[in-house]
Amino acid sequence: MKLQWLTICFLLISLRAFAQEPSVSKVTESEALSRYAQLALSSPDYRVTAGDIYTLEYAAGTVPVIYKIVVDTSYRIKVSNLGVINATGKSYQQLKSEVEAIVTNNYPLSGVQLVLTEPASFRVRISGEVQNSREIATWALARLSGLLGAENLTSYSSLRDVSVTSLNGQTRAYDLFKAQRFGDMSQDPYVRPGDVITVNRITRVVSVTGEVERPGEYQLLPGESLRELVDYYASGLSPIADPSRIELVRQVGSAVDSGDKIYLTRDAINSGYPLQHLDTIRVPSIAELIPVMFVEGAVRVTEEGDELTTATRLTIRFNAGENYASLVQRNQAWFSAISDTKNAYLIRGAERIPLNLNPMLYDSSYRSQYLVEHNDTLIIPFRQYFVTVSGAVYSPGRFPYIPDRSWDYYIGLAGGFLPERNTREKVDIVDLAGKKLTKKDIITPETNITARANSGLYYFNQYGPVITTVLSVVSTFITVTLLITQ
Structure with missing residues (x-):
């Protein structure tokens, strides 16, 4: 009864892995058992496991017989009262064939059928370079990689060297990279009851970026070099790679915090240049050799944005022989209403060249007399109102x-x-x-x-003293005149 309860609990928990399935809260115990039984029945790889429950049905003459078979750790299965089979290492299909043959030999035309009704659950232990050594509940169709999720591993866990020790004491090492990358499922076995999984520590991790087909971080095996990193792990150089300027940054043993930068060529790949732990390889693109020019001033920060800033400086790559008219026409999104395109100018060395961009922007047939040159700087002034x-x-x-x-x-x-x-x-x-x-x-x-x-008062205050002075003079003059005439 205890074994059946563990089986049910495990099956209900494991159903969470099926994103398309209903949630566990909506799945009954019988439905969970039925689904896992169906997976086991449909898989030719399902091996008979201690804890499996099978149902044997046949007709003994006119009497129907229903017989439950529970597999224990001895793997010796009693077939009704007709015989005993050693099921060690057998698949479900092999067991089915042997059991049904025994019954048929004793009861021809008995309509015999052996069905797996409850797949077993069991525990395996994981240890080594993991977050915590612990036991994990699983079942016979679980593979090694399925038990080594990110929640169990550390940044030092090696997927290239995972050991599995079985109940009989035999230990085998597996390389999960080969299983994940190349589909070599012999490197990702099904787990069995009592297995002890040991995750070993990485020895070398290097990364490769840039113009390779599969950039990424890889765990190298002993003896593997730059050749294996580029050709095997990264699947080779991309069509636009420039192997004459490979950059290697070496952190381990460097005298400076930023690491030592080493420049390599294709010969380093061919000769198998040795790599150290945490080396970083960058393969540049031939596009980086394309000449550049600069655009500054009243240009957009992005094609979608409307923000403009005087500090804007765009670095533009161009093809040799390109005309300024074609450069401007294909980058019309640079300009806005406050870009003074009429009074733009070009700085070329110590020379300042006026460059009216308006005909270039609005006349597709226009061709400028100036070709774009390396390190040119095109200045777009702000139109100020x-x-x-x-x-x-x-x-x-x-x-x-x-x-x-x-x-x-x-x-x-x-x-x-x-x-x-x-x-x-x-x-x-x-x-x-x-x-x-x-x-x-x-x-x-x-x-x-x-x-x-x-304001009338303002004008009065402004001119009042003058008027008063004039009136005073006039009044004095009249008064003097009157006195003289008398």
Whole structure:
């Protein structure tokens, strides 16, 4: 009864591995047992395992017989009262054939059938370079790799050297890389009851990046070199690889924290250059030899983005003989409304060359007289707009245009209204076309905003003393004249 309970528990837990299956909470115990029994029945690899429960059915004359067979650790199976079979190492199909043959010999036309109804569950132990040594519940169709998930391994676990010791004391080593990469299932065996799995520690891990068909990190076996890394593990160089400039960074034993950089050629591959633990290999591309030029200024950071920055510097690769017109035409996404493409210029060495990009952008047949050269720098200035503020403000002048700002923003830039000259914030707003705008209208580039000098008291204060002085002089003159005439 205890064995049956363990079997049921294991089968229910293991069903989680089938992503397409219903969740365990929706699967009954009988359904779980039935599904695993079906997997075992459909697999020619299923081996008879201690804990299996088989059902034998046949007709002894006119009497139907239903006989349950439970396999114990002796693997000696009693077939009703008709015989005994040693099932050690036999597959289910082999056992089925032998059992049914015994019954048929004793009861011809008995309609005999042997069916596996409950596959066994058992435990294996994992140890060595793992997170924790422990026992894992499994069953006879579980492979070695299935028990060595990421939750069990460490960063030092070797998949190239995994030992399995069986109950009879025999130990065999397996290379799971060969199973995973090449499908060599002899290197990924089914586990058996009582197996002890020992994960050994890695000896060398190296990585390869760049222009190889299978970049990645690989655990090398003793004696394997750069040749095996590139040709065997990484499946060779890509068509655009440049093996004349291979870079090796060696961390182990380096005198500097950044590691020693060693430059290699194809000869190093052919001769089997030795590799050390944690070496990093990079195979560059021939595309890296293509000349570059630079674009700076009012260009987009990305093709999708609208953000612009004066610090933008794009590094552009080009093909020899390319014309600036074709370069600009295929990169129209660089430019926006504030890119001053008319006044662009080219810096080539100590020379500054004006370059109007507008005909290049809008005329597909246009060809520039300039070809792109290595280390050219194309400068795209920002097109700057202004708004003019005048009148009764503290600091009249021209101020940089900022989209979506209202009239009072620019008045603020000019220091605000002069209260003694302007009352009730009276302004006149006229756009570039001469159209008069209201305060609610959108301010456009090159708009003129005039703060009205509309305070009568201001003018009185300005000219009052003069008028008073004049009146005083006139009054004095009249008074003197009258005194003389009398």
